[in-house]
Amino acid sequence: MFENLSERLSGVFERLTKQGALSDTDVATALREVRVALLEADVSLPVARDFVRRVQDKATGQAVTKSVTPGQQVVKIVHDELVHVLAGDTDPGRLKIDNPPAPILMVGLQGSGKTTTTAKLARRLTEREGKRVLMASLDTNRPAAMEQLAILGNQIGVDTLPIVKGESAVQIARRAKTQASLGGYDVYLLDTAGRLHIDEVLMNEVQAVRDVANPRETLLVVDGLTGQDAVNVAAEFDGKVGITGVVLTRMDGDGRGGAALSMRAVTGKPIRFVGLGEKTDSLEVFEPERIAGRILGMGDIVALVEKAQQTFEAEQAERMMKRFQKGLFNMNDLRMQLEQMLKMGGMQGLMGMMPGAGKMAKAAEQAGIDDRMLRRQIALINSMTKKERSNPDILQASRKKRIAAGAGLDVADLNRLLKQHKQMADMMKKLGKGGMMKQAIRQMM
Ligand code: GDP
Numbered sequence: 001m002f003e004n005l006s007e008r009l010s011g012v013f014e015r016l017t018k019q020g021a022l023s024d025t026d027v028a029t030a031l032r033e034v035r036v037a038l039l040e041a042d043v044s045l046p047v048a049r050d051f052v053r054r055v056q057d058k059a060t061g062q063a064v065t066k067s068v069t070p071g072q073q074v075v076k077i078v079h080d081e082l083v084h085v086l087a088g089d090t091d092p093g094r095l096k097i098d099n100p101p102a103p104i105l106m107v108g109l110q111g112s113g114k115t116t117t118t119a120k121l122a123r124r125l126t127e128r129e130g131k132r133v134l135m136a137s138l139d140t141n142r143p144a145a146m147e148q149l150a151i152l153g154n155q156i157g158v159d160t161l162p163i164v165k166g167e168s169a170v171q172i173a174r175r176a177k178t179q180a181s182l183g184g185y186d187v188y189l190l191d192t193a194g195r196l197h198i199d200e201v202l203m204n205e206v207q208a209v210r211d212v213a214n215p216r217e218t219l220l221v222v223d224g225l226t227g228q229d230a231v232n233v234a235a236e237f238d239g240k241v242g243i244t245g246v247v248l249t250r251m252d253g254d255g256r257g258g259a260a261l262s263m264r265a266v267t268g269k270p271i272r273f274v275g276l277g278e279k280t281d282s283l284e285v286f287e288p289e290r291i292a293g294r295i296l297g298m299g300d301i302v303a304l305v306e307k308a309q310q311t312f313e314a315e316q317a318e319r320m321m322k323r324f325q326k327g328l329f330n331m332n333d334l335r336m337q338l339e340q341m342l343k344m345g346g347m348q349g350l351m352g353m354m355p356g357a358g359k360m361a362k363a364a365e366q367a368g369i370d371d372r373m374l375r376r377q378i379a380l381i382n383s384m385t386k387k388e389r390s391n392p393d394i395l396q397a398s399r400k401k402r403i404a405a406g407a408g409l410d411v412a413d414l415n416r417l418l419k420q421h422k423q424m425a426d427m428m429k430k431l432g433k434g435g436m437m438k439q440a441i442r443q444m445m
Contacts, residue, residue, distance in 0.1 A: 002257040002295045008037035010297050017071035027059055042227035042258025047265045055081050068308045076305035082292035085265055092272045093285035096216040101180035102187050103213045107206055108221035110194035113249035113275055117221045118191040119152035120283035126158055131186040136161035136176040138169040139193040156280050169205050173212045203240045210241055217244045224248035230259040234267045249275035329428040331389035334421050335381040342374050377417050379407040
């Protein structure tokens with residue numbers, strides 16, 4: 001999977017990483033090519049656009065890390081964005097199947113690979129997690145589909161609910177539930193009927209089954225080869241029955257991969273597994289890190305930049321600590337702190353970074369300081385000259401006006417920032433003088 005996209009992107013980045021210095025135009029050209037590559041891989045336009053914009057934002061705001069080239073840094077940013085666009089909040093492979101017997105509802109269109117995937121999942125749960133699994137086919141319209149599940153069950157040594165002619169899907173679901181309880185099964189998989197297209201009758205039936213079974217997971221099986229259609233189907237099913245994840249099948253084919261890249265961004269639902277063949281053992285957990293690595297094919301560069309960034313951050317932190325020990329704290333220090341806080345997800349970050357800052361962090365939280373506020377403060381500092389940053393005491397009315405205007409904010413905003421800086425600087429001075437900072441730092445280590 002992703003061969004074409006991977007080829008296209010590695011072409012773009014090979015050229016980029018070879019260059020020593022990068023101009024804005026170089027980056028812009030590369031990103032334009034990335035965008036085209038994504039669109040050709042059938043990634044939806046808004047997702048591709050958003051992707052490129054995020055990379056651009058990060059690339060421009062990035063601190064220059066020693067020992068890697070700018071091109072390598074861009075590769076890392078693209079990698080991280082790929083992970084971001086692929087990843088859901090859930091751990092894809094971990095299904096909610098405690099509290100036996102746990103029902104899992106399998107839904108999807110006919111021909112998507114639903115029955116095969118049900119068997120694949122049953123096999124995985126049995127072999128890898130040692131679960132006792134029961135499978136039931138609810139496809140009352142197609143006796144052949146029921147037979148197919150029974151045959152697969154036989155092959156993989158997983159029990160299937162005996163077929164009783166004339167029962168409705170809801171009746172079968174009830175029987176499966178009873179059988180799963182009585183038989184001491186950990187999990188039971190309900191393979192619902194598919195149709196060729198989404199229609200009301202199908203959705204009503206799936207909803208009725210859902211209400212009876214009360215599933216812990218509802219997995220939508222979609223054909224990865226259908227590209228954006230797969231994403232649309234997922235959005236429809238989610239709206240009508242509510243899904244907890246997606247299984248993309250036929251990812252062994254030469255599909256363009258766009259469905260995988262757009263799924264989470266468009267539907268908000270994570271891809272949990274991918275089907276990589278017709279056999280019952282070809283189901284893989286969808287791992288964003290690995291997939292991103294596979295798409296970019298530049299694992300070495302990503303690792304290199306990660307290491308360089310860690311070194312860089314460690315050096316920066318050490319430099320800052322040395323300044324704190326001397327009781328020094330100028331606008332550059334404040335900016336570094338604000339950036340760190342943004343990265344660490346808000347005010348909480350500050351508490352860990354600095355002794356004595358806990359109180360201030362709490363106050364800021366109460367005052368409703370958020371990421372936007374942090375970004376504004378950073379913009380204000382960026383709008384200062386080098387001299388002003390190292391010595392904010394020189395800021396008089398005209399300078400203040402210029403700085404505030406440069407950041408698109410008011411002088412009042414700047415005054416608030418200056419006040420905050422002063423409080424922190426005073427505290428640093430006090431701590432630094434008494435040798436308390438050293439003590440505090442030692443305690444933190
Ligand atoms: P259902 O109608 O949704 O239940 O679909 P089936 O499970 O019967 O699958 C339809 C066809 O797709 C069968 O021939 C399967 O072997 C095939 N299939 C299912 N999953 C995959 C997959 O991940 N890769 C490939 N290559 N074929 C698959």
